[in-house]
Amino acid sequence: MQAPGSLQAQGNDAFAAYESHFLEELWKLNPDWATDEGYHKYDSLLVVPDDKSRDNMMNFIKVQKDSLARYEANDLTELNRMDYQLMQNQLEYEAWKISVLKDYQWNPTHYNPFSAFAAILNGHYAPLTKRLRNFYQKMANLPAYYKEAQKQIKNPAPELTALAIEQQNGGVSVIEKDFADSLKKTNIPANEQKLMTDRVKLAAQSVRDYISFLQNIKNDKPHSFRLGKTLYEDKFKYAMQSAYSAQQLFNMATERKKQVHRDMAKLSRQLWPKYFGKKAMPADSLDMIAQVLDTLSAKHTTPAELQSAIEKQLPVLSAFVKSKDLLTLDPGKPLEVRKQPAYFGNAAVASMSSPGPYDKNAKSYYNIISLKGLSPEKAESYLREYNNYTLQILSIHEAIPGHYVQLIYANKAPSLIKALFGSGAMVEGWAVYGEQMMLDNGYDDSPEMKLMWYKWHLRSVCNSILDFNVHANNMTKEDALKFLTHEAFQQQAEAEGKWKRVSVTSVQLDSYYDGYKEIMDLRDAYKAKMGDKYRLKEFNEKFLSYGNAPVKLIRNAMLGAK
Known part of the structure; x- marks a missing residue:
């Protein structure tokens, strides 16, 4: 026997x-x-x-x-x-x-x-x-x-x-x-x-x-x-594999937006005298934030130098990750910045094309939209959105320690299934989490960068609000653009691009905030569990060792829950 x-x-x-x-x-x-x-x-x-x-x-x-x-x-x-x-x-x-x-x-x-x-x-x-x-x-x-x-x-x-x-x-x-x-x-x-x-x-x-x-x-x-509420909730359940429902995520994102606005107002009041002297602050805090952001956004690259500006950032980000001992990086995995292939269609400004788990040593591509052929006004609008501050956050998100790094770890996961059938919320959530982790560890600790990160973070938060409102609540294009430009402080070109994206995708825009929220909650719980033994690098590498598995399953594994 x-x-x-x-x-x-x-x-x-x-x-x-x-x-x-x-x-x-x-x-x-x-x-x-x-x-x-x-x-x-x-x-x-x-x-x-x-x-x-x-x-x-x-x-x-x-x-x-x-x-x-x-x-x-x-x-x-x-x-x-x-x-x-x-x-x-x-x-x-x-x-x-x-x-x-x-x-x-x-x-x-x-x-x-x-x-x-x-x-x-x-x-x-x-x-x-x-x-x-x-x-x-x-x-x-x-x-x-x-x-x-x-x-x-x-x-x-x-x-x-x-x-x-x-x-x-x-x-x-x-x-x-x-x-x-x-x-x-x-x-x-x-x-x-x-x-x-x-x-x-x-x-x-x-x-x-x-x-x-x-x-x-x-x-x-x-x-x-538009999917409508029933199909939307169904798709959310399968695509996100989240601990939350779509409605719950929408409610949490709405509350998070209010908190971010309060934090941005505090930073903007601090920066106002530096950039506006004794000029009176607007009574409306969102208007005040918008004016400070608009001034900071004037610092940006040119259409011709957009790609090279990104290429120069990557070694700087790698050096910071190593110096702070946040993660082990694999220098043997090639990364190339390139113009986004035409067959993608311009539904997103930037993306990462990573090798699949069967072809682990192939090149990763950091895809960037081409500004060639755009009117000077539209190109300027894009560049103000991707200014000298947010362009760095974009590269943290897409490349180091974001998607590029995470997907290399995913290809080392102990099973193909975790790499192949993973959760988009885990993948996008890691990239959003990575942005905050870098700033929390001292990457450009200026109030200007912090304010711009909050603006960028609002994207993730407002993506969830927008997607649910458009697909489940029939939000109009006019209201969507007003919401994105006024409450998320986005440039007109960015807002119109996001409207295009929400009208040709569904649920994917939820993945950023959903994954971020679940990862932050898990890290807090893991920190409490480990006590004095907690180390950020150990958390990061253990989390990434599970491939692209949904955060709720990784949570069970890391906390010892069933």
Whole structure:
């Protein structure tokens, strides 16, 4: 007779083997996702997004739910139990998207394969000739892919249609120009190159036909981009994996905004004489804050020097993290600042593209919006938003010790599941937490920087208020812009960009404040638990060791709760 401990070990070994099988089956159905994560076995495949592919996914969900049910979660190790919960949530979320949300019918951005195509071209995981041949094979299904997209879409949301057109116009260059440029670097025989370039023409034409379809679609009853309260709460539950509901987060963010306004007013009164002398302060505290912020925002870089200004910040941030012993950094993981790829569409000013857990040594890209082609007024508005103070906070958030660092740690996590199915709130929350941690440890302790950080922090707070108000409470564009410019002190260009973002995404904007709040609460609880043994670096590294797992699951693990 075997001892219970050995039975438990067998169960955990079996679960680890099952995880590998689970992922292999998932990647067959989602080759684009696999490519983006650095798993290249199915690079040559492009799944046509038709009823059959959705039926295949629903069948996968049913089979895997049955398989998961064979394991008793409480008999698994703590780390395996986390994976179990993440897999369960992922399956339920995928089923909900297909059977309830059905955004493949009204969201044309659902059809955007360019990230996977670009990853094949830009990667270094295989010889270029092999990657180009995979690219060539993958292109074969593009005409069918876009034909199916046209068949599925009925009365789409106009805001999402506009973004899709922008993305597709950017994506054509990946198929045509980027592929052609790569082809020139190979010695692939001329007759094979001819087959490839002929297929490029067909593939590019299918993209242009889709663009034309979207530009001319008959749209008598356009679908609203707003989810409504019920769908919003559902999506929040799956996407955030939060300790809170969407309504609870909205209520907490509303209270946090009031506190931040009080702290900003205090700092602004302190700075007023330095910048305005004996000029009378406005009676309205928000007006006073706005005037001080506006004066400080005049210190900024130029459109031409935006990228180089960011590049110069990164070694400074690394040196500070090391000097304060906040985290162990890995100097062997390359980071490159680049202009944001066109197929992203300009829905965000900056982002981080990090290598997936299967391709850990690939380059991380810090993507920055290009200000080229903008009117002088709009460019100036952006630069005032990303002034000499906030540009540093942006780089803390996106790079060091924010996303770049956290996602490198995630790739070292003890399981692929935690890296792949993690919580966006944990990822974004860490970046927001990192901003405050840097300032709390003395990074530019001037009142000017503190005030600007509060303004930046208001973004996270107001993101949650805005997203909930727009999607669940039908907030108008006019009210949203007034809220962002007056109560969050954002420049007009930033506010309009945020309106665009809230009209083409949902719930994602909640992740910043949700994750930050949960991490700060966890740190306080962990500090109390550890007493004299508490060390910030130890907390940070232990927290990051759980990959991208939701904060509520990490909390249970770090505090020893069930």
